[in-house]
């Protein structure tokens with residue numbers, strides 16, 4: 001594939017600045033400099049407030065100003081519009097939890113050189129979920145930050161019949177289930193996830209007691225759990241297949257089919273690559289993210305998902321783009337269990 005990127009050493013300097021910018025932003029979100037900077041403050045005041053070093057705070061805040069996340073007037077720093085909108089805790093568009101998760105998983109990127117030799121993560125997702133203190137909470141809240149728009153879109157596209165029963169496999173924060181329940185007052189949802197994740201899910205669902213009353217939490221490992229037999233109208237696999245190998249994904253799809261009633265539908269939602277696997281850029285980079293912290297995950301093509309679905313006995317496959325306007329747009333594939 002040809003690219004029109006300039007052939008210049010400056011391009012390489014830009015890439016190096018790219019990782020520095022990303023790390024600065026992730027650390028700033030992690031220690032949450034943005035919520036207090038709704039009011040202009042000096043570096044010394046920020047250091048006192050966050051109980052951190054004043055010299056380091058000044059260097060960090062200057063860099064955040066240089067890259068456009070803060071404004072500086074005299075010695076006072078304040079949020080630039082992008083930070084005010086997306087990085088202040090409590091704002092509807094808050095993305096800070098997702099950046100906190102990216103900061104925590106940065107250590108997995110530190111292992112990347114070794115992952116290339118090994119063919120998979122040095123410290124896989126299980127390590128982060130089960131053994132890394134505090135990771136699960138940031139990971140699950142971080143998923144919710146990016147799920148709300150796509151969840152509403154998918155619920156509208158799927159248009160389930162009244163009274164439908166949904167199984168949400170690897171449900172995480174439950175954002176997708178909640179979107180379905182919000183749009184369909186008679187629907188109910190079962191959220192399957194690891195027990196450690198469900199502790200976080202339970203706390204997040206408590207914010208929506210009306211909807212939570214129509215949910216059931218089912219603890220289990222999706223790699224070997226029985227999903228049920230002929231019980232559900234809809235099974236959703238959202239952003240879990242990229243964490244897993246083709247073998248695990250085929251099992252997830254076959255088990256989903258067993259859990260569905262005749263005429264029921266499976267929805268696979270994920271980032272997907274074009275057949276050449278190099279477009280879109282987000283998908284190609286996300287595949288490396290998976291290489292860094294999963295055993296067998298990567299970004300798959302829509303054709304691969306369609307092949308697994310047909311092999312498992314799904315038909316009438318349809319494909320829809322999701323969040324097309326965004327950098328991290330995704331796709332869904334819907335398949336029907338005929339009998």
Ligand SMILES: C[S@@+](CC[C@H](N)C(=O)[O-])C[C@H]1O[C@@H](n2cnc3c(N)ncnc32)[C@H](O)[C@@H]1O
Pocket residue numbers: 129140143144147169170171172173174175176192193194197220221222223237238239240243
């Ligand atoms: C990337 S998150 C996706 C969450 C949600 N489906 C979404 O789209 O926002 C992956 C989810 O899979 C869950 N998960 C990972 N391994 C699992 C396993 N072996 N069994 C059950 N759930 C698992 C994680 O706890 C997490 O909630």
